[in-house]
Amino acid sequence: MEFPVASNETVYLTRERMIELEKKLHVMKTKGRAEIADKIAEARSHGDLSENAEYDAAKEEQGLFELRISKLEQTLSRARIIDKSDLPTDAVYILSNVTLKDLKSGETVTYMLVSQEEADFEKNKISVTSPIGKALLRRKIGETIRVTVPMGELEYTILDIGY
Numbered sequence: 001m002e003f004p005v006a007s008n009e010t011v012y013l014t015r016e017r018m019i020e021l022e023k024k025l026h027v028m029k030t031k032g033r034a035e036i037a038d039k040i041a042e043a044r045s046h047g048d049l050s051e052n053a054e055y056d057a058a059k060e061e062q063g064l065f066e067l068r069i070s071k072l073e074q075t076l077s078r079a080r081i082i083d084k085s086d087l088p089t090d091a092v093y094i095l096s097n098v099t100l101k102d103l104k105s106g107e108t109v110t111y112m113l114v115s116q117e118e119a120d121f122e123k124n125k126i127s128v129t130s131p132i133g134k135a136l137l138r139r140k141i142g143e144t145i146r147v148t149v150p151m152g153e154l155e156y157t158i159l160d161i162g163y
Contacts (some may be wrong), residue, residue, distance in 0.1 A: 097162035
């Protein structure tokens with residue numbers, strides 16, 4: 001699922017991501033709810049509700065949709081906007097762009113450390129709560145980290161930290 005289970009932890013977001021999530025919530029509450037209401041009305045018009053699978057499916061879809069809205073609202077209620085300019089530049093922190101050298105393959109990769117809500121591995125954005133993210137926090141250029149992941153142990157040297 002896209003959003004974390006409810007908790008009291010602060011969610012750190014960039015201003016851009018906060019705006020994106022607020023827009024998504026607005027669309028869900030307006031267009032999304034209207035579309036589901038239309039589906040329910042259409043299914044209701046087909047007669048006896050006790051044997052109407054289309055109606056049951058539409059109601060179930062509505063329940064799941066409302067759950068997604070609720071989780072998004074919870075995320076936004078705990079959100080705190082972070083700005084790169086407010087963070088130290090002496091080590092790896094959230095919003096750092098970290099260039100790593102894989103000591104086994106010799107390849108380099110650059111990751112941006114972000115909150116769990118912004119993580120997107122395809123865009124090289126990894127969560128500070130991921131195994132690699134946790135291992136990188138507060139580390140400096142030149143340090144080597146070892147991380148155990150499901151596919152084995154990874155070993156990286158930090159080549160650069162950008163902001």
